[in-house]
Amino acid sequence: MALNFHQLHIFYTVAEKGSFSHAAQALHMTQPAVTMQVQSLEDYFGTKLFIRSTKRVELTEAGRTLLPFALRSIELMKETDISMSKFTHMLEGRLHLGASLTVGEYILPRLLGPFSAEYPNISVSMKVNNTKLILEEVLNHQLTFGLVEAEVKHPDVHTEAVLSDELKLIVPQNHPLAERERIPLEEMLKYPFVLREQGSGTRRVMEEELAKAGCDVSMLKIVMELGSTGAVKSAVEAGLGISILSQSSVRHEAALGVLKVKDVEGIRFTRSFYAIYLSSTLLPISAVTFLTFLRERDLSQWL
Structure with missing residues (x-):
């Protein structure tokens, strides 16, 4: 019998999980x-590996x-897949992923077209939901991996920043701030907000960036809280308030010209989007x- 990677991966997972049943579930x-x-x-090594x-x-x-x-073999296999993926243009398969709301509704649709043009034989299936539910489905093996707006800290999950984004001040076209180039913070705070x-x-x-700038976020004049970016945009367009949203979403x-995108003086609302998947999982080549593709391409040409 020859030693093979599959057995080393199973051995490592049992050791990591501390249980044959938990390892079986993960694998x-x-x-x-x-x-x-x-x-x-x-049997191959002629010795017991577990008590x-x-x-x-x-x-x-x-x-x-x-x-x-065993760990080095897993890491080497992952590195091999990453290095060889750029040559797999005739690869066939199905890419099944989950994405949180802003990523799934406004970012990925602009990237999947160029990706599909480069890899025409990979079909894509994407589920859009909030970060919490995407994480749950990754943990339950219902999704291979997810792309989410918040860094996930979970012992079983690998988290990697793969995309960057910036939020901007969004105002309706006839708003008093619409013709201003850059908006002072104290000026922005005078107006009612429609927020996620x-x-x-x-x-x-x-909220984190406003707090860093010394702003008491509890003092914001919040007139409406809505459960989707699309609803917030519609409310701002209707003149119900101003908002802070991803510039990609508007x-x-x-x-x-129905919405105006503005910078706030002295503040940059930057963030990353993260890929999450189970640490014990070897991702499919798709x-x-x-x-x-996300790591190595200049994505700004599409975003």
Whole structure:
């Protein structure tokens, strides 16, 4: 029997999860199949790699010795996929991902066209939801990976910044601030705001940057909180208030002149969008190819 990467990946996952059943769930395998592969690996080396108990499995001395080599093999496989993905233009497959609201509604649609032109044989399926639900579906193996507006801190999830974005002050075309080039903070605060709901990535970035600038966000004149960027844009266009939104989300309205995009003096509302996926998962080559596309292309030509 020859040593193979698949067995090393299973061994590492069992060690990381501390359980054959949890490893089986993470790997989309049955527990007997995981146990069989680990036993095959133990047969190959002629030694036990785990001490089994009713509550948890623990590494033997041999298992502890093997663990860093297994990790290096996983990292090398990931690096190999990334390096080779740029050559896989005839790759066929399905890219299944989730995206949070701003990313899915306003950013990715402009990038999927160029991606599909370069990789015409990869079909794309995208689910749009809020960050919390996208994370839940990644954890439950319902989504391969997600692109979200907030950095995710979870022990089982790898998080990587792959896109940047900037929020701007948005005002209707006939607003007193519409003809001003740059808006002083104290001037902006005089007007009523229409904002995304509490907990949204857009709202969080806005509040954090205002707080850094010494603004008490509780003093904002918030007249309306809405659950989608589209609803906020419509409310601003109707003259109900001003807002802070991703400039990518208002390109169409700004081109038509119905909304004006302004900078606020002394403040930049910048943020990143993040790719999230299970640390124990080896992404399919279609997903690796798409993430490589996001990392290496000049995306500003489409955004």
